[in-house]
Amino acid sequence: MLRHGQSDWNEKNLFCGWYDAQLTEKGRKEACAAGKAIMDANLKFDMAYTSMLTRAQDTLQLVLEVIGQEDIPVHKSWRLNERHYGGLTGLNKADTAKKFGEEKVKIWRRSFDTPPPPMEKDHKYYECIAKDPRYCDEPKSSEFPKTESLKLTIERTLPYWNDIIVPQIRQGKRLIIAAHGNSLRGIVKHLQNISDKDIMNLNLPTGMPFVYELDSCMEAVSPMKFLGDPEAVKKAMEDVAKEGKAK
Ligand SMILES: O=C(O)[C@@H](CO)OP(=O)(O)O
Numbered sequence: 045m046l047r048h049g050q051s052d053w054n055e056k057n058l059f060c061g062w063y064d065a066q067l068t069e070k071g072r073k074e075a076c077a078a079g080k081a082i083m084d085a086n087l088k089f090d091m092a093y094t095s096m097l098t099r100a101q102d103t104l105q106l107v108l109e110v111i112g113q114e115d116i117p118v119h120k121s122w123r124l125n126e127r128h129y130g131g132l133t134g135l136n137k138a139d140t141a142k143k144f145g146e147e148k149v150k151i152w153r154r155s156f157d158t159p160p161p162p163m164e165k166d167h168k169y170y171e172c173i174a175k176d177p178r179y180c181d182e183p184k185s186s187e188f189p190k191t192e193s194l195k196l197t198i199e200r201t202l203p204y205w206n207d208i209i210v211p212q213i214r215q216g217k218r219l220i221i222a223a224h225g226n227s228l229r230g231i232v233k234h235l236q237n238i239s240d241k242d243i244m245n246l247n248l249p250t251g252m253p254f255v256y257e258l259d260s261c262m263e264a265v266s267p268m269k270f271l272g273d274p275e276a277v278k279k280a281m282e283d284v285a286k287e288g289k290a291k
Pocket residue numbers: 054058059060061062126127129153225226284287
């Protein structure tokens with residue numbers, strides 16, 4: 045699994061969610077470095093899963109090119125999208141911390157079940173997200189989020205994991221999943237049985253692949269294993285946590 049490389053909205057430190065931000069040059073490099081790490085670990089895949097968002101799809105494409113496996117089937121689903129950031133979409137995280145306080149921003153970013161305020165129809169990014177033709181088939185309008193906590197994100201990601209991804213793993217398929225900080229946190233929480241409280245402290249870095257081996261009950265045999273330098277992973281995780289600090 046890996047979170048997409050740095051996007052232009054990560055670079056500007058903006059709440060992104062379902063906005064279709066693009067990879068920066070640094071993000072593309074991170075994706076290529078992820079591909080290199082995957083190649084060094086000699087991992088081969090039978091199929092790939094990603095979200096409907098360009099930053100995850102492009103990251104996956106770059107990885108597959110580097111590892112020479114562009115020909116595997118790629119499945120895309122809105123259920124792997126980033127959590128919807130509601131009314132916070134497009135706001136600067138540090139400015140928001142200054143205005144509402146770091147504690148409030150931490151709750152919005154990392155609490156398990158407190159969603160940010162909803163995205164209303166007059167929101168600057170409402171039209172380009174809610175009316176985006178890529179969502180014309182699904183999600184159904186009743187399922188289309190206006191905002192999501194991690195809990196709500198898990199409620200739409202986990203059915204995809206259980207019903208679509210797990211049957212492939214049971215058939216012995218080796219999978220790569222390129223998705224997002226919070227959709228992946230949901231899957232990680234499930235696989236490692238992390239409590240609602242402890243998941244607050246998990247921050248996934250951009251473009252750093254991690255590996256799971258699962259037992260026959262589809263539980264992780266051991267915690268996630270990052271490919272790459274543990275010090276660099278730790279520093280990148282700390283940097284993600286700091287994005288919500290006031291400057
Ligand atoms: O803005 C977002 O959509 C996510 C991921 O970039 O941010 P956060 O880490 O604050 O949940």
